[in-house]
Amino acid sequence: EAGVAQSPRYKIIEKRQSVAFWCNPISGHATLYWYQQILGQGPKLLIQFQNNGVVDDSQLPKDRFSAERLKGVDSTLKIQPAKLEDSAVYLCASRPKQGREETQYFGPGTRLLVL
């Protein structure tokens, strides 16, 4: 079974530029998450989708971050414009609709550096 795929793996941009990350979840997984992990901290949930609907985006900085999950499969997370403090690893995870949180599978992450 293929795992959660993310691209790119690394990205370096200058502040005020835009950037987008892509996630392909495990086939059949209805729930998809985006997390932000700043160096020295644990992952923080940004947004959770169930199929293509948003379940929780309470911690997403909506003035600059946006996410979509068209057709309930792949997802993209965008930052526009980026700030220095957005430097972090962005993790995507997915899990089956029926399953506890421990059944989340994480992708390898995209490491973003904002200069």
Next chain:
Amino acid sequence: DQQVKQNSPSLSVQEGRISILNCDYTNSMFDYFLWYKKYPAEGPTFLISISSIKDKNEDGRFTVFLNKSAKHLSLHIVPSQPGDSAVYFCAACYNFGNEKLTFGTGTRLTIIP
């Protein structure tokens, strides 16, 4: 507001000995707790969990203990092996595992051969 805390950023343990990783939480509504392991350049992987109705859960070399009155849990690894060297995250959630993970800051465990 850090609701899940891991106060030890790093820990070094001799191979074959016991590793004990600690975690404290502040939100009494959490009722399900998990440990994740993370290698460099990989995403976290689930290790072991415990429900608030239990005080111990064991899986091979890994045991998690929960002390609800102290809002404290710990992960014991016995015996420790070099492959256990990783960052360990404690996480907590609601509704017996069905809602929203809140992660701690992680503890880097190094097993010394």
